[in-house]
Amino acid sequence: MTDSPPLVEMKNMNVTFGGVHAVEDVSIDLRPGEILGLVGGNGAGKSTLIKTLSGAQKPDSGQIFINGNPATIDNPRDAKALGVETIYQTLALAENIDAPGNMFLGRELVTRLGTLDDSAMEDASRRVMGRLNPKFENFKTPVTSLSGGQRQSVAIARAVHFNARILIMDEPTAALGPAETEQVRELMRQLKREGIGIILISHDIHDVFDLSDRISVMLQGRLVGTVNREDVTMDEVLAMIIVGKQPGELTSTDLADLHG
Amino acid sequence: MLRASEIDTRMLGMLALLLVIWVGFHFMSGGTFLTPRNLWNLSVQFSPVAIMATGMVLVIVSRNIDLSVGSMLGLVGMAMAIIQAEIIPDIFGFDHPATWIVVLLIGLALGALVGVFQGAVVAYIGVPSFIVTLGGLLVWRGVAWSLASGRTIAPMDSTFQLLGGGSRGSIGEVGSWVIAGLAVAAIVFYLVNDRRQRKRFGFTLRPMWSLVTVGVVGSLAVLGAVWTMNSYYLPVNVARQVAEERGLAWPEGGLDIPLGISYPVLIALGVMLVMGFIANRRRYGRYVFSIGGNPEAAELGGINTRWTVVKTFMVMGILVGVAAAVTIARLNAATSGLGTLAELYVIAAAVIGGTSLSGGIGTIPGAVLGALVMQSLQSGMVLMRVDAPLQDIVVGVVLVVAVAVDVFYRRRSER
Numbered sequence: 001m002t003d004s005p006p007l008v009e010m011k012n013m014n015v016t017f018g019g020v021h022a023v024e025d026v027s028i029d030l031r032p033g034e035i036l037g038l039v040g041g042n043g044a045g046k047s048t049l050i051k052t053l054s055g056a057q058k059p060d061s062g063q064i065f066i067n068g069n070p071a072t073i074d075n076p077r078d079a080k081a082l083g084v085e086t087i088y089q090t091l092a093l094a095e096n097i098d099a100p101g102n103m104f105l106g107r108e109l110v111t112r113l114g115t116l117d118d119s120a121m122e123d124a125s126r127r128v129m130g131r132l133n134p135k136f137e138n139f140k141t142p143v144t145s146l147s148g149g150q151r152q153s154v155a156i157a158r159a160v161h162f163n164a165r166i167l168i169m170d171e172p173t174a175a176l177g178p179a180e181t182e183q184v185r186e187l188m189r190q191l192k193r194e195g196i197g198i199i200l201i202s203h204d205i206h207d208v209f210d211l212s213d214r215i216s217v218m219l220q221g222r223l224v225g226t227v228n229r230e231d232v233t234m235d236e237v238l239a240m241i242i243v244g245k246q247p248g249e250l251t252s253t254d255l256a257d258l259h260g
Numbered sequence: 261m262l263r264a265s266e267i268d269t270r271m272l273g274m275l276a277l278l279l280v281i282w283v284g285f286h287f288m289s290g291g292t293f294l295t296p297r298n299l300w301n302l303s304v305q306f307s308p309v310a311i312m313a314t315g316m317v318l319v320i321v322s323r324n325i326d327l328s329v330g331s332m333l334g335l336v337g338m339a340m341a342i343i344q345a346e347i348i349p350d351i352f353g354f355d356h357p358a359t360w361i362v363v364l365l366i367g368l369a370l371g372a373l374v375g376v377f378q379g380a381v382v383a384y385i386g387v388p389s390f391i392v393t394l395g396g397l398l399v400w401r402g403v404a405w406s407l408a409s410g411r412t413i414a415p416m417d418s419t420f421q422l423l424g425g426g427s428r429g430s431i432g433e434v435g436s437w438v439i440a441g442l443a444v445a446a447i448v449f450y451l452v453n454d455r456r457q458r459k460r461f462g463f464t465l466r467p468m469w470s471l472v473t474v475g476v477v478g479s480l481a482v483l484g485a486v487w488t489m490n491s492y493y494l495p496v497n498v499a500r501q502v503a504e505e506r507g508l509a510w511p512e513g514g515l516d517i518p519l520g521i522s523y524p525v526l527i528a529l530g531v532m533l534v535m536g537f538i539a540n541r542r543r544y545g546r547y548v549f550s551i552g553g554n555p556e557a558a559e560l561g562g563i564n565t566r567w568t569v570v571k572t573f574m575v576m577g578i579l580v581g582v583a584a585a586v587t588i589a590r591l592n593a594a595t596s597g598l599g600t601l602a603e604l605y606v607i608a609a610a611v612i613g614g615t616s617l618s619g620g621i622g623t624i625p626g627a628v629l630g631a632l633v634m635q636s637l638q639s640g641m642v643l644m645r646v647d648a649p650l651q652d653i654v655v656g657v658v659l660v661v662a663v664a665v666d667v668f669y670r671r672r673s674e675r
Binding site: 056075077080086092101105107122 | 457458460461463537540541542543546547549550552553554556557558559560561562563620621
């Protein structure tokens with residue numbers, strides 16, 4: 001796996017908001033068929049960092065390489081053209097539009113006459129949803145009337161349908177019950193087997209530990225470090241998240257503080 | 261059961277309201293409201309408001325507002341009037357056959373230009389549309405006035421006048437029945453095609469009783485409307501002229517020549533169809549609704565939201581151009597006060613028709629029906645000789661009540 005070129009390489013990314021360094025000189029990479037956990041406390045800069053990859057936020061400086069080629073990502077369209085799909089924490093759904101309309105938002109299927117092909121979009125939605133959430137049946141109602149889990153399913157279905165090479169998942173299971181969460185986890189394992197690279201952002205350290213191959217930790221806009229999941233314990237990752245210390249630097253007093 | 265039938269309960273409610281207004285006025289006015297003559301005039305007067313209301317729906321759905329449409333109507337109307345009454349005759353002479361189309365195209369272009377300008381300030385500079393178009397309300401009125409220094413410009417080109425209806429501006433009996441036939445055929449085709457599409461993909465079908473009811477009621481409404489239009493006859497002197505032109509003998513008791521559907525109504529219906537198509541069947545319409553539902557989601561979906569907003573104001577401007585043409589053609593003149601307060605009627609029509617001021621929700625046919633409700637109220641009050649100030653009070657109260665009912669209805673449907 002180490003021999004394959006990185007799917008994504010983000011080098012020395014910087015984002016500032018009015019003098020505040022939200023992301024400071026952060027470099028991460030993602031390989032094919034890998035799940036990279038991206039963790040850190042609130043305001044650590046995780047969401048801002050991945051927004052520069054999904055096209056929702058322009059970085060002040062830094063370089064992004066996709067499959068080893070330098071990439072310019074100025075807006076969400078550029079990112080999607082490069083095979084980067086994102087499931088946002090806010091889900092980014094238009095409340096007044098039905099599930100198929102949201103799945104194809106900005107990429108609507110049209111007939112030969114240039115009119116919206118609602119039937120074809122509904123048909124495609126039903127097929128993707130059959131894989132994700134077979135119980136989902138509300139294809140005609142605006143998503144505002146759907147439950148949290150159903151809405152999340154729509155957001156995930158949208159990302160999966162367009163054959164992403166790189167998938168960014170920002171808190172993908174936040175609104176889901178246990179059964180649905182397991183479905184999403186199984187889906188992630190399946191996508192991983194298909195060679196898709198996934199960046200997983202989660203508050204749930206157990207989630208990240210169960211699924212990730214590597215874990216990148218951020219604190220106050222900086223990268224604390226990236227570690228192989230197999231080489232570290234959960235305590236060591238927690239120490240990175242909270243006090244920003246590398247696993248090697250951790251002393252027994254630090255550990256005592258963490259648990260105290 | 262009503263839900264499975266897929267009949268829009270809101271539309272049903274509006275039709276019921278319209279019925280109440282019509283029957284109510286009919287009795288209160290001593291039987292003069294539901295006459296072919298009144299309904300024909302009502303249909304002509306309602307057209308400009310209906311035309312603009314279809315555009316206002318998209319503007320409001322995209323979380324914007326356009327307060328300048330009345331003043332824009334004044335500006336575009338005045339410009340079109342000056343061109344056809346004072347500029348073209350000097351060069352090509354009076355009543356040149358191409359005058360009407362040249363003037364109309366200039367009017368539409370001017371409307372589009374003003375719309376793009378306002379839309380660009382809203383979308384690219386980020387000034388709220390309320391402020392931009394409030395400024396526009398003053399600016400365009402001022403420009404309209406200074407174009408003619410407050411004079412009234414008349415008369416209009418004789419072909420151009422047909423756009424406004426009037427005794428010659430309708431398509432006659434046969435043409436009206438042809439339109440009715442086409443409309444009924446379209447209703448049947450739509451229902452059959454929808455059913456076929458659903459069968460193709462194996463979706464749930466609409467129950468047969470609902471299909472048949474909608475088809476029959478829709479067709480009867482079309483036929484009834486056209487029958488009414490055809491029951492209004494040309495005034496005697498015009499009828500005599502027409503009879504002479506057609507070489508008909510003038511019988512002792514006079515000749516009943518039906519007017520049929522007027523051009524303004526035909527234009528309004530055409531605009532409704534085109535705008536409905538754009539709103540529901542084109543990507544652009546989907547984008548407008550997604551911006552209204554969640555601007556951030558639209559942006560993240562890769563939609564060029566700014567350009568979409570500019571286009572929405574442009575469409576509004578073009579429709580103001582159409583409405584201005586109809587208005588000055590009907591009056592056969594342009595005054596500097598043309599279109600004053602039209603913005604209120606247009607916004608009221610859209611809102612009464614179910615457009616939500618918080619954005620994301622609204623329908624084109626609803627707005628047209630809203631325009632019909634507004635115009636019916638006004639015409640009815642005129643028939644009953646209600647004083648102008650009292651008319652304003654009633655219109656204002658109706659607007660607020662309509663929105664209050666709407667807010668209540670939506671809150672309940674959200675549980």
